[in-house]
Amino acid sequence: MLDVIAPLVISNTTKIVLVSLDGLGGLPRPETGRSELETARLPNLSALAAEAACGLIRHVAPGITPGSGPGHLGLFGYDPLHYQVGRGVLEALGIEFDLRAGDIAARGNFCTVDRAGRITDRRAGRIATEVNVRLTERLRRIRLPGVEVFVETGKDYRFVLVLRARGRRGAGGLSARLSESDPQMLGKPPLPVKALDPRAKATATLVNRFIAEAGRVLADAAPANMVLLRGFDQLPKLPRFPEVFGLRSAAIAAYPMYRGLARLVGMDILKTGTTFADELATLREHWDTHDFFFVHYKDTDMAGENGDFDAKVSALERLDDALPEIRALKPDVLIISGDHATPSVLSGHGWQPVPVIVWSRYCGADGVTAFTERACSTGSLGVMPAQHLMPLVMANALRLTKFGA
Amino acid sequence: MLDVIAPLVISNTTKIVLVSLDGLGGLPRPETGRSELETARLPNLSALAAEAACGLIRHVAPGITPGSGPGHLGLFGYDPLHYQVGRGVLEALGIEFDLRAGDIAARGNFCTVDRAGRITDRRAGRIATEVNVRLTERLRRIRLPGVEVFVETGKDYRFVLVLRARGRRGAGGLSARLSESDPQMLGKPPLPVKALDPRAKATATLVNRFIAEAGRVLADAAPANMVLLRGFDQLPKLPRFPEVFGLRSAAIAAYPMYRGLARLVGMDILKTGTTFADELATLREHWDTHDFFFVHYKDTDMAGENGDFDAKVSALERLDDALPEIRALKPDVLIISGDHATPSVLSGHGWQPVPVIVWSRYCGADGVTAFTERACSTGSLGVMPAQHLMPLVMANALRLTKFGA
Numbered sequence: 051m052l053d054v055i056a057p058l059v060i061s062n063t064t065k066i067v068l069v070s071l072d073g074l075g076g077l078p079r080p081e082t083g084r085s086e087l088e089t090a091r092l093p094n095l096s097a098l099a100a101e102a103a104c105g106l107i108r109h110v111a112p113g114i115t116p117g118s119g120p121g122h123l124g125l126f127g128y129d130p131l132h133y134q135v136g137r138g139v140l141e142a143l144g145i146e147f148d149l150r151a152g153d154i155a156a157r158g159n160f161c162t163v164d165r166a167g168r169i170t171d172r173r174a175g176r177i178a179t180e181v182n183v184r185l186t187e188r189l190r191r192i193r194l195p196g197v198e199v200f201v202e203t204g205k206d207y208r209f210v211l212v213l214r215a216r217g218r219r220g221a222g223g224l225s226a227r228l229s230e231s232d233p234q235m236l237g238k239p240p241l242p243v244k245a246l247d248p249r250a251k252a253t254a255t256l257v258n259r260f261i262a263e264a265g266r267v268l269a270d271a272a273p274a275n276m277v278l279l280r281g282f283d284q285l286p287k288l289p290r291f292p293e294v295f296g297l298r299s300a301a302i303a304a305y306p307m308y309r310g311l312a313r314l315v316g317m318d319i320l321k322t323g324t325t326f327a328d329e330l331a332t333l334r335e336h337w338d339t340h341d342f343f344f345v346h347y348k349d350t351d352m353a354g355e356n357g358d359f360d361a362k363v364s365a366l367e368r369l370d371d372a373l374p375e376i377r378a379l380k381p382d383v384l385i386i387s388g389d390h391a392t393p394s395v396l397s398g399h400g401w402q403p404v405p406v407i408v409w410s411r412y413c414g415a416d417g418v419t420a421f422t423e424r425a426c427s428t429g430s431l432g433v434m435p436a437q438h439l440m441p442l443v444m445a446n447a448l449r450l451t452k453f454g455a
Numbered sequence: 456m457l458d459v460i461a462p463l464v465i466s467n468t469t470k471i472v473l474v475s476l477d478g479l480g481g482l483p484r485p486e487t488g489r490s491e492l493e494t495a496r497l498p499n500l501s502a503l504a505a506e507a508a509c510g511l512i513r514h515v516a517p518g519i520t521p522g523s524g525p526g527h528l529g530l531f532g533y534d535p536l537h538y539q540v541g542r543g544v545l546e547a548l549g550i551e552f553d554l555r556a557g558d559i560a561a562r563g564n565f566c567t568v569d570r571a572g573r574i575t576d577r578r579a580g581r582i583a584t585e586v587n588v589r590l591t592e593r594l595r596r597i598r599l600p601g602v603e604v605f606v607e608t609g610k611d612y613r614f615v616l617v618l619r620a621r622g623r624r625g626a627g628g629l630s631a632r633l634s635e636s637d638p639q640m641l642g643k644p645p646l647p648v649k650a651l652d653p654r655a656k657a658t659a660t661l662v663n664r665f666i667a668e669a670g671r672v673l674a675d676a677a678p679a680n681m682v683l684l685r686g687f688d689q690l691p692k693l694p695r696f697p698e699v700f701g702l703r704s705a706a707i708a709a710y711p712m713y714r715g716l717a718r719l720v721g722m723d724i725l726k727t728g729t730t731f732a733d734e735l736a737t738l739r740e741h742w743d744t745h746d747f748f749f750v751h752y753k754d755t756d757m758a759g760e761n762g763d764f765d766a767k768v769s770a771l772e773r774l775d776d777a778l779p780e781i782r783a784l785k786p787d788v789l790i791i792s793g794d795h796a797t798p799s800v801l802s803g804h805g806w807q808p809v810p811v812i813v814w815s816r817y818c819g820a821d822g823v824t825a826f827t828e829r830a831c832s833t834g835s836l837g838v839m840p841a842q843h844l845m846p847l848v849m850a851n852a853l854r855l856t857k858f859g860a
Contacts, residue, residue, distance in 0.1 A: 113846030117859035433837035
């Protein structure tokens with residue numbers, strides 16, 4: 051689709067705001083038969099829905115629960131089945147590591163092994179992040195020939211390993227076509243990392259050497275006396291969003307993961323604070339310098355992940371309260387949607403399609419008067435693959451010319 | 456999609472029942488403006504719809520009327536445009552012939568030829584099945600070098616021819632890449648069967664020899680004094696349903712064709728009787744041994760094929776009466792749909808998308824309160840390709856992990 055869209059892009063001065071409510075969609079609470087959206091008091095969102103075209107967005111495919119990577123790529127117009135982001139890269143983005151083209155990133159766990167080297171705890175007793183920081187310091191001392199080694203602390207027992215080639219190591223450089231060292235079960239030693247492609251042999255050797263060294267430098271650090279590595283990947287080659295759509299594009303997100311995903315597609319990352327109020331202040335500040343604003347709202351997902359129905363209702367109501375501030379800027383196109391559902395009753399991401407509002411002067415209000423899963427399912431947009439949203443948004447912004455003569 | 460789904464499958468103990476109402480969808484009767492589903496009294500299906508996610512299923516593509524093969528493959532999660540089942544194979548399945556990998560199956564007609572060998576009736580005056588049985592006995596005496604010849608009586612003037620290589624006839628064995636002998640018109644002799652691929656030359660020779668021999672042994676049997684052969688095919692190589700979805704899978708079907716289609720994808724075929732009550736007894740008996748049950752209901756299609764609107768209404772009402780017996784088993788996911796429409800006003804299969812109910816604790820009831828074509832068209836599932844149903848079912852059974860990190 052991007053190949054079809056890009057040649058149709060024309061310039062305009064219209065402004066677009068895409069507000070992504072993370073984990074937006076939900077499910078009815080059995081006691082009331084009403085979802086989080088149906089329970090919350092959302093006068094501003096309802097009013098916007100009444101003036102807009104509504105529908106549901108499906109990010110990957112029916113029944114498929116999207117991770118945060120595919121969820122956002124879909125919203126940005128990329129087919130998530132075609133453009134995949136590996137776990138190692140996502141973890142690196144999540145700690146805002148400055149991952150570069152060619153770097154190999156992996157998700158690491160500290161783990162516990164017995165004297166025979168067999169895994170007894172894949173999460174090292176869930177050590178505290180402070181312990182992790184000290185042990186990460188040890189791992190950083192590991193030297194490997196021809197590459198820089200980066201080890202970055204994550205939460206609890208998690209870390210990120212990044213290998214970066216020094217200079218130009220041959221045409222191919224490093225390769226992430228590697229098997230995982232985590233056997234995903236107890237009682238076995240970590241697996242040797244294997245090259246899944248002949249070009250990855252040298253990288254496999256380096257990674258195995260890192261693992262062996264890690265075992266040595268952590269020998270006295272039980273329960274965190276070994277490491278497991280998985281999700282080896284490199285930055286994917288994605289068409290650049292600002293170029294495909296001809297939009298000066300900015301991301302405003304208090305959480306690093308979402309800034310990272312926006313950076314992946316080439317958006318400018320606007321410095322902001324830690325709250326949604328900060329994000330809105332940032333939006334106002336930069337209103338004149340960009341055409342497209344991706345504004346991320348995290349609270350809905352967090353409440354859903356915690357299985358806290360009432361907290362999710364409150365998070366929705368807080369967003370509703372803030373909506374007039376966004377509308378006051380008079381965007382030409384305003385989109386409210388999310389990257390995936392996080393129903394409180396599932397305490398995690400869900401596969402359900404996510405409500406969407408597309409508002410513009412030309413959207414064609416469809417008579418849907420509430421921003422809920424059920425109301426939007428009857429909207430004029432139907433159930434739409436997420437990657438179809440951006441072309442629709444571009445059309446509403448009068449930034450696409452017609453296809454064919 | 457199967458390649459995307461299979462790696463996401465996780466194990467669980469949830470139970471899934473898919474009830475396929477053959478030829479489910481219909482069209483309004485001109486006198487009342489109401490379809491069969493809209494005319495029938497369906498309190499149990501309506502109640503289920505009210506608690507469920509509803510929509511319409513399209514098995515192949517808009518405007519395409521599915522045969523029973525693609526209709527069921529779609530329901531089972533296979534793209535019917537990608538996985539095709541030839542007519543010869545379908546006919547063999549329909550008479551429950553034990554077709555094996557490498558066998559060549561063809562659909563046969565007895566026909567009438569004049570003295571010059573020109574076809575005067577492509578269906579041999581629609582001879583009775585008893586006559587067919589006696590003539591099939593004659594055809595079975597035909598011997599061909601290197602292959603076993605099976606000739607099986609079908610209904611009226613129809614039969615199935617199967618060639619099976621004895622031992623290992625070279626690496627390639629037999630090939631079904633053959634043209635048809637039926638010229639599909641009167642006044643011409645049967646066409647010689649041609650190899651459509653060099654590897655099929657030997658098989659073409661064998662088939663032409665069979666046809667010549669058939670002409671001899673049937674010489675005195677007018678009006679059934681010749682045969683026509685078409686739809687040459689071999690068993691398709693399909694990914695195995697129980698392995699793709701990680702489900703102990705059972706098919707319960709009173710009619711052989713549907714058992715055959717389920718066997719094609721590797722489901723266990725449970726022995727059952729000739730009525731739907733028998734099928735439900737079988738379902739209860741085997742509840743503990745399987746995770747997924749495909750339950751086939753034939754009456755709706757039969758009534759539709761006969762153009763008997765009232766009989767189809769009654770068939771729907773009988774199914775509705777039986778629904779509480781299924782719900783009493785407390786499946787975790789219950790799906791009601793069909794393999795294609797059979798509108799009574801068409802007296803045959805139709806291209807219309809087919810209503811579907813997906814019920815589970817996590818389905819998200821969408822406010823559709825009737826199980827009809829029109830009501831389901833407003834449901835939250837939208838108009839969905841059939842092969843998307845199984846992933847959705849797996850998600851509702853909490854048997855899929857998320858896609859992407």
